[in-house]
Amino acid sequence: MKKNFLIAATILVLMITGCRAHKMPTLADQSTDMLDKKWQLIELNGKPVAEKINGKTPTLEFLSKDKRYAAVTGCNGVGGEFEVEGNNKITFSAGMSTMMACEDMSVEHGLRDVFGKADNFAISEGVLSLNKAKMAPLAKFKLIETKNASLDGTWELDYISGARIAFDGLYPKKKPTITFDTSTNKVSGNSSCNNYSGAVTLDGNSIKFGPLASTKMACPGNGESTFFQTLDKVNTYSVDGNTLTFIMGDIAIMRFQKK
Known part of the structure; x- marks a missing residue:
């Protein structure tokens, strides 16, 4: 009888422990929620932060590809490396920064201080907190x-459609890329030769590029000109998993894969 009771009690404890473990978010889940997204600063040292500081929205991004963070402080862009460990621990290492002087530098100074002090993070209901120990969020x-x-x-x-030269002939060494930041309606990339950047207008699945500016390096072949000429014809797009298709009318004229 006692033996059966002990077995039942043990099973009950294991079930409760397992249930608690299941409900607690893992570090991997939390860091996934944090990565490759843009976060707007709304509170600094317990005080609300305006949406615009010196005409800019203070934001923070964690880039999973190279474990770097990038912040707009309301004045300068700052960044560096970050490291996430168990128990929601996080550390920041300072890197490169622009060096502008702005009328209001208080948020920038405060945010730099946060990166120096924060040792853990939390995410709840779409809000990311950077904290030191168990004190109030920084x-x-x-x-x-x-x-x-x-x-x-x-x-x-x-x-890419329409070219008389095979795709590998157009781009024998380097394929064109395009990077979207839909929070600012900006695009950038490489045409297979020159770097470019500019604006993108989005309305549902309708899309229009321009104006675009690019570097002026001389490029062999017709790959770059074909890329820009075709891009100018695009008016809609579709995304299916890791495949992005640019469409003119009802004809697919460009296809990309997520890097």
Whole structure:
């Protein structure tokens, strides 16, 4: 009888423990929620932060590809490396920064201080908190939702229509890329030769590029000109998993894969 009772009690304890473990978010789940998204600073040292500081929205991004963070402080862009460990621990290492002087530097100074002090993070209901130990949050950020978030990131061209030269002949060494930031309606990339950047207009699945500016390096072949000429014809797009298709009318004229 006692033996059966002990077995039943042991099973009950294991079930309760397993249930608790299941409900607690893992570090991997939390860091996935944090990565490759744009967060807007809304509170700094317990005080609310305006949406615009010196005409700019203070934001923070964690880039999973190279474990770097990038922040707009309301004045300068700052960044560096970050490291996430168990128990929601996080550390920041300072890197490069622009060096502008702005009228209001208080948020920038405060945010730099946060990166120096924060040792853990938490995410709850779309709000990311950077904390030191168990004290009140040093800074809070809200997730910036974008209607066209599926476009965000970098895509590499693997098909283009209309060219008389085979794809590998057009791009024998380097394929064109395009990177979207739908929170700012900006695009950038490489045409297979020159770097380019500019604006993109999105309305549902309708899309229009321009104006675009590019570097002026001389390029062999017709790959770059074919890329820009075809891009100018695009008026809609579709995303299916890791495949992005640019369409003219009802004809697919460019296809990209997510990098």
